[in-house]
Structures are given as C-alpha cells and as structure tokens.
Amino acid sequence: MTKLTSLKSEKRLLDRRAADQIRSHILEGVLPAGERLLETQLSEELEVSRGTVRSALAQLANEGLVQQVAFTRWEVSGTSTVDAWEIYTLRGALEGLGARLAAANVTDEDGKRLRGLADDLLHAIREGRLQDATGIDFDLHTAIIELARHRRLAEQHRFIVQQVRFHMVQSGFLPNDYEELIAEHKALIEAVIAGDADRAEKLARNHNEAEVKLLAKLLKQGSGVKRIREKAS
Amino acid sequence: MTKLTSLKSEKRLLDRRAADQIRSHILEGVLPAGERLLETQLSEELEVSRGTVRSALAQLANEGLVQQVAFTRWEVSGTSTVDAWEIYTLRGALEGLGARLAAANVTDEDGKRLRGLADDLLHAIREGRLQDATGIDFDLHTAIIELARHRRLAEQHRFIVQQVRFHMVQSGFLPNDYEELIAEHKALIEAVIAGDADRAEKLARNHNEAEVKLLAKLLKQGSGVKRIREKAS
DNA sequence: TTTGGCTTGATTGTCAGCAATCAGCAAACA
DNA sequence: TGTTTGCTGATTGCTGACAATCAAGCCAAA
Numbered sequence: 001m002t003k004l005t006s007l008k009s010e011k012r013l014l015d016r017r018a019a020d021q022i023r024s025h026i027l028e029g030v031l032p033a034g035e036r037l038l039e040t041q042l043s044e045e046l047e048v049s050r051g052t053v054r055s056a057l058a059q060l061a062n063e064g065l066v067q068q069v070a071f072t073r074w075e076v077s078g079t080s081t082v083d084a085w086e087i088y089t090l091r092g093a094l095e096g097l098g099a100r101l102a103a104a105n106v107t108d109e110d111g112k113r114l115r116g117l118a119d120d121l122l123h124a125i126r127e128g129r130l131q132d133a134t135g136i137d138f139d140l141h142t143a144i145i146e147l148a149r150h151r152r153l154a155e156q157h158r159f160i161v162q163q164v165r166f167h168m169v170q171s172g173f174l175p176n177d178y179e180e181l182i183a184e185h186k187a188l189i190e191a192v193i194a195g196d197a198d199r200a201e202k203l204a205r206n207h208n209e210a211e212v213k214l215l216a217k218l219l220k221q222g223s224g225v226k227r228i229r230e231k232a233s
Numbered sequence: 234m235t236k237l238t239s240l241k242s243e244k245r246l247l248d249r250r251a252a253d254q255i256r257s258h259i260l261e262g263v264l265p266a267g268e269r270l271l272e273t274q275l276s277e278e279l280e281v282s283r284g285t286v287r288s289a290l291a292q293l294a295n296e297g298l299v300q301q302v303a304f305t306r307w308e309v310s311g312t313s314t315v316d317a318w319e320i321y322t323l324r325g326a327l328e329g330l331g332a333r334l335a336a337a338n339v340t341d342e343d344g345k346r347l348r349g350l351a352d353d354l355l356h357a358i359r360e361g362r363l364q365d366a367t368g369i370d371f372d373l374h375t376a377i378i379e380l381a382r383h384r385r386l387a388e389q390h391r392f393i394v395q396q397v398r399f400h401m402v403q404s405g406f407l408p409n410d411y412e413e414l415i416a417e418h419k420a421l422i423e424a425v426i427a428g429d430a431d432r433a434e435k436l437a438r439n440h441n442e443a444e445v446k447l448l449a450k451l452l453k454q455g456s457g458v459k460r461i462r463e464k465a466s
Numbered sequence: 467t468t469t470g471g472c473t474t475g476a477t478t479g480t481c482a483g484c485a486a487t488c489a490g491c492a493a494a495c496a
Numbered sequence: 497t498g499t500t501t502g503c504t505g506a507t508t509g510c511t512g513a514c515a516a517t518c519a520a521g522c523c524a525a526a
Contacts, residue, residue, distance in 0.1 A: 013303060051284060054288075055287075055288070055291065058288065058291060058292075059291075062295050064385070070246060086383055086384060086385045086386070087385070089330060089334070089383065089386075090330070090383075090385055090386060090389070092330075093326050093327065093329065093330040094326065096326065097322060097323070097325075097326040101322070150319055150322065150323075151319060152297070152319045152320070152323055153319070153322075153323060156323070156389065
C-alpha cells in the first residue's frame with residue numbers, strides 16, 4: 001500500500017485535497033470495498049484534523065464512493081449487481097443527452113480532437129496497452145460530454161464515470177470484444193461530427209446496452225446481491 | 234399496543250436538520266437568489282455551532298441551492314437562463330429514463346395510484362388551487378420515478394426537481410396552458426400503465442420540450458448571461 | 467483623478483477537546 | 497445452556513477558540 005502523504009505544503013483547500021487522496025486510493029483499489037475508514041487514523045496519516053477528514057468523507061459520500069453509518073462507521077462502498085445496473089443505466093441516459101447536445105455544438109477542431117482520441121485508443125488496444133486503453137476510453141466519453149457545454153451534466157457524468165471505474169476495479173470487469181468497442185466509438189464520434197443528434201444519442205445509449213442487459217439478466221436470476229466476477233482477456 | 238415506529242427519523246443528525254431548515258427557506262423564496270449567508274448568523278439563529286452550519290451549507294451546495302466562494306462567502310445560487318436550460322434538459326433525460334423503467338415495473342396498484350394523483354391534479358386546477366397543483370405535479374413525476382426502482386436516479390431527480398422549483402420561485406414562472414398540462418400528464422401515465430416504454434420515455438421528455446426550446450431561443454439571443462436577480466440591500 | 471500599496475475589520479478555514487452514541491462482551495439469571 | 501442486562505472501550509457528533517484569507521477603504525505618489 002502506497003502511503004498517504006502529508007498535505008501541509010500545497011495550496012487548494014485542505015478538505016478537497018484530503019478527499020482527492022482518499023478518492024484515488026479507492027479508485028486504485030488500495031482501499032477495497034467494505035473497508036472501514038477511521039476518522040482518527042485518516043487524520044493522522046494525512047496530518048489534518050478530524051473535522052477536515054469528516055468534510056472530505058462527506059464529499060466522497062456524495063460521489064457514491066463511501067457510505068456512512070451514523071454514529072458508527074464510514075466504509076468504502078461495495079458495488080452489487082443492482083448498483084452496477086443503476087450506474088450503467090444512468091450513464092446511458094446522461095451520455096445520450098451529452099451526445100445529442102454535442103452534435104449540435106461540434107466544430108471542425110472538436111472533430112479533429114475526437115478523431116485523435118479515437119486513434120490513440122486504437123493504438124493502445126493494438127499494442128496491448130489495455131490499462132491505457134480504458135483511460136482513453138473514459139477520456140473520449142468525457143470529451144464528448146464537454147462539447148455539450150452543460151455544467152451540471154458534466155459534473156454528474158464525472159461522478160458516474162468514477163463509479164463505473166470503481167465497479168470495474170472491484171469486479172475485474174474488462175470489455176470482451178475490443179474490435180466492437182473500437183467500431184462503436186468510431187460510429188459515435190462520426191455521428192457527433194456529422195451533427196446527427198438523434199443517431200449520436202442512440203449510439204451513446206447503445207454503447208452500454210450489452211452490459212445493462214447482462215446485468216438485468218443477472219438480477220432476474222435473483223443474484224442481485226452478489227458481486228460480479230467475470231474476467232475476459 | 235400501537236406499533237412502535239423507528240426513531241431513526243426523529244433522531245436525525247443536527248447538520249441534516251439545519252440543512253432542511255435553510256433549504257425550505259430558500260425554496261419558499263424567503264432567502265432570495267444572491268442573498269449572502271453568514272455562517273455566524275445562521276449558527277446563532279439555528280442555535281448550533283458554526284461547524285454544523287458549514288456541514289449543512291456543504292450539503293446544500295451539492296444540491297445546487299447555494300454556492301461557495303472560498304475564504305469569502307456563501308450565497309444563495311442565482312438561476313440564469315443558462316442554468317434553467319441545464320436544469321430542464323437534465324430533467325428531461327432523467328425523467329425519460331425513469332418513465333421507461335417505470336413502464337417495465339408498473340403494477341395495477343401503481344396504476345391506480347398514478348391515476349389518483351392525476352385526478353387530484355385535475356381537481357386542484359379546476360378549483361383554482363394552483364399552489365397545490367404545482368405540488369401535485371411534482372409528486373406525480375416523483376411517483377413515476379419511484380416506480381423505476383432506481384436509487385441513484387431517484388436521488389438525482391430529487392435534486393433536479395428542487396432546482397426546478399427554485400427556478401420557478403425566482404422567475405415567477407407558471408404553466409401557461411393548464412389544459413395541455415393535464416392532457417400531457419394523462420398521456421404519460423397511460424403510457425406507463427400500458428407498459429409502453431418507448432412511448433412513456435418520449436412523452437416524459439417532450440413534457441419539458443416547450444420550456445427547453447424557449448430557453449434555447451433566449452440563449453441564442455444572447456441574454457444568457459443575465460441573472461434573474463442579484464444583490465439584496 | 468488615478469493607481470498602487472497598506473491597514474484593518476470581517477469572514478471563512480482549521481484545529482483540538484468534550485459529549486453522545488454504539489457494538490461487543492461478560493456477568494447474572496432462568 | 498440460552499437469554500437478558502449492564503458495563504466499557506472505541507468511534508463518531510458537535511462545539512468553541514484560534515489561524516488564514518480576503519474586500520474594502522484609506523492615503524500617498526504620479
């Protein structure tokens with residue numbers, strides 16, 4: 001476990017920076033789901049007061065990464081099948097709206113940028129740098145959302161993507177058909193660039209459809225509480 | 234012996250209750266947009282410490298009702314035309330998803346409940362109780378969202394609806410055709426009850442369309458930056 | 467008159483300590 | 497042996513005091 005380092009040097013607000021550190025530890029899987037978080041221990045490691053840690057934890061709770069049991073404990077959120085279904089369905093709706101709006105705003109320069117990212121993604125996959133690939137994948141989706149010029153949407157999307165990443169870390173989930181992934185991204189980007197709002201929205205929503213259907217099926221089988229574990233390399 | 238009910242609701246945490254009070258003051262228009270909020274003053278009025286007030290304000294900031302300027306001030310959020318556009322477009326996407334999912338889950342009992350609410354709405358409007366009518370309107374939409382059985386969606390929807398109400402209070406906005414409002418609700422409810430997911434989603438999204446178009450037009454005219462109201466003596 | 471730095475009062479950010487609450491254990495009891 | 501009850505250590509909730517930061521006004525120099 002990489003040690004949490006002191007915050008006493010930088011400039012942003014202390015509680016934000018504390019949240020940043022804890023958040024990245026969670027997203028990297030250093031702090032696994034269900035792990036108990038002690039305010040006192042965190043405040044010692046981060047060299048800030050307990051109040052500041054509490055504020056940081058409250059922020060992370062709003063992002064869905066930690067949960068609070070009043071008077072009792074904080075813990076890293078677990079992601080059940082139900083949670084995953086919620087996350088992916090919400091993601092579909094948000095990215096659908098984002099793609100629709102992006103298609104109305106896109107400029108030539110934006111188009112070049114998107115195609116550049118798609119190229120990066122292609123190369124990362126071809127060269128087997130799958131870690132990079134998932135990063136670029138998220139960047140690509142975020143880039144489209146930014147084109148929507150919609151502050152609230154961007155913020156919600158950031159939280160949802162965070163939870164998707166968290167869920168992937170926990171479940172070891174990876175895409176199982178990279179060729180299709182590339183094709184889907186390509187189609188989505190071109191629809192956005194072409195300004196075809198309806199098609200862009202539809203593609204953005206379908207992008208999740210496979211996962212959503214799988215999850216819904218698992219739920220119907222009654223394994224709702226169980227965690228997913230399905231590795232596909 | 235009458236059944237004992239859980240105390241967990243009574244024993245709510247102090248900062249939550251502080252947030253509740255401030256929130257309702259904002260939503261009722263007692264605290265207008267742009268109004269500065271002083272931690273010290275609030276802590277005296279609510280008879281809690283400043284730390285508790287800070288926690289409450291942080292929650293309200295997450296809900297979009299107040300804004301923080303670091304080291305300087307808290308203030309009630311103003312709702313510009315851009316903000317309104319963001320709120321209504323997001324609402325459309327969320328309620329679209331909600332209606333789609335609701336259509337898949339709805340039972341006969343749910344259907345009765347929805348029709349009951351629609352009846353209440355009808356009577357409130359016919360009898361000129363417009364205040365009640367808007368309340369029932371929101372309840373109706375929330376009832377549909379609940380049918381989606383989607384925790385994250387429900388939470389996001391709560392926040393968005395709150396912001397819609399806030400914007401209505403600020404701008405003095407009221408529906409301008411109550412007959413059409415009734416018809417739209419009726420159609421939406423029946424689509425949900427019929428289990429027609431596509432149609433339910435479409436109707437839920439169109440429900441906002443008029444406002445969104447109006448706002449988009451205003452934005453193109455360049456009046457986007459203007460705030461509804463700032464500064465109080 | 468304008469501009470730039472300085473002072474100051476007000477306000478927010480952070481901290482350390484006390485109070486309230488809880489989970490778990492062990493003794494008492496049936 | 498199983499259940500209840502009271503205790504205790506640990507942890508979170510809340511508070512009051514102190515530190516850091518800012519805007520706003522003042523004043524002198526250009």
